[in-house]
Amino acid sequence: MALVTGGSRGIGAAVALRLAEDGADVALTYQQNADRAEQVVEQIKAAGRRALAVRADSADTAALTAAVDQVAAEFGRLDILVNNAGIYLTGPVEDLGVADFDLTVAVNVRAPFVAARAAAGHMVNGGRIINIGSNVAQRTTFPGHSLYAMSKTALIGLTKGLGRELGPRGITVNLVHPGPTDTDANPADGPYAEVIKGFTAVGRYGAPADIAAAVAFLARDDSRYVTGATIDADGGFAI
Ligand code: NDP
Numbered sequence: 501m502a503l504v505t506g507g508s509r510g511i512g513a514a515v516a517l518r519l520a521e522d523g524a525d526v527a528l529t530y531q532q533n534a535d536r537a538e539q540v541v542e543q544i545k546a547a548g549r550r551a552l553a554v555r556a557d558s559a560d561t562a563a564l565t566a567a568v569d570q571v572a573a574e575f576g577r578l579d580i581l582v583n584n585a586g587i588y589l590t591g592p593v594e595d596l597g598v599a600d601f602d603l604t605v606a607v608n609v610r611a612p613f614v615a616a617r618a619a620a621g622h623m624v625n626g627g628r629i630i631n632i633g634s635n636v637a638q639r640t641t642f643p644g645h646s647l648y649a650m651s652k653t654a655l656i657g658l659t660k661g662l663g664r665e666l667g668p669r670g671i672t673v674n675l676v677h678p679g680p681t682d683t684d685a686n687p688a689d690g691p692y693a694e695v696i697k698g699f700t701a702v703g704r705y706g707a708p709a710d711i712a713a714a715v716a717f718l719a720r721d722d723s724r725y726v727t728g729a730t731i732d733a734d735g736g737f738a739i
């Protein structure tokens with residue numbers, strides 16, 4: 501049984517569907533788009549799996565912890581956690597305030613820690629924690645990304661630390677670095693899309709399903725010897 505944070509749209513929705521197609525029951529959290537979340541739930545059910553959407557703002561530690569506990573209780577287990585929900589606050593450093601810093605850290609760093617801590621309490625041997633970072637943690641190509649890059653780089657350390665700690669319990673912890681991926685947050689027909697494409701080796705945006713494929717590998721049993729690792733699913737953006 502898998503829990504995907506931010507599963508109502510974009511990469512999270514594609515991950516939720518892929519894990520369902522691979523045989524998992526799937527719960528997802530969302531912040532505000534209840535309609536989109538329910539659409540994903542219906543698609544998971546159409547794939548023959550159980551599904552549940554829970555509204556939980558990742559910036560709200562109590563709500564996120566409660567969501568993890570609720571899902572584990574309703575499904576009777578928790579095998580896979582995908583920390584996908586993220587925000588993208590960008591701009592010149594003089595325009596970014598402390599509130600932007602705090603919100604970026606709360607959603608992109610603190611929430612993956614909080615969800616992993618709660619999930620680890622429910623997981624047994626063979627559990628999977630998969631964090632969604634960003635290619636900008638390795639190659640910060642454009643100005644204005646100081647907070648976002650900082651937050652995604654922090655996930656490298658969180659992934660390694662948790663991987664080391666949970667390894668003896670047979671729980672793996674890994675990180676996926678998406679490249680430019682066609683979602684509401686970064687549409688492939690957006691104003692900077694042509695420039696962004698030029699930084700990839702393959703010359704195009706990825707689809708959310710391309711990122712989900714990397715997550716699906718890390719969620720499988722036969723990835724059991726991979727932990728603390730980062731997989732770049734970025735069309736060669738970082739090379
Ligand atoms: P989208 O903006 O398309 O979707 C964001 C999803 O996260 C939605 O389901 C949204 O819920 C949810 N969400 C946002 N904030 C919160 C919150 N505070 N609490 C709970 N849920 C929240 O994003 P993407 O699919 O593009 O990105 C997903 C992840 O991939 C992020 O971590 C992002 O940083 C990373 N990424 C994306 C790249 C890209 O090019 N798209 C590139 C590299 C990394 P709701 O529908 O309710 O708003």
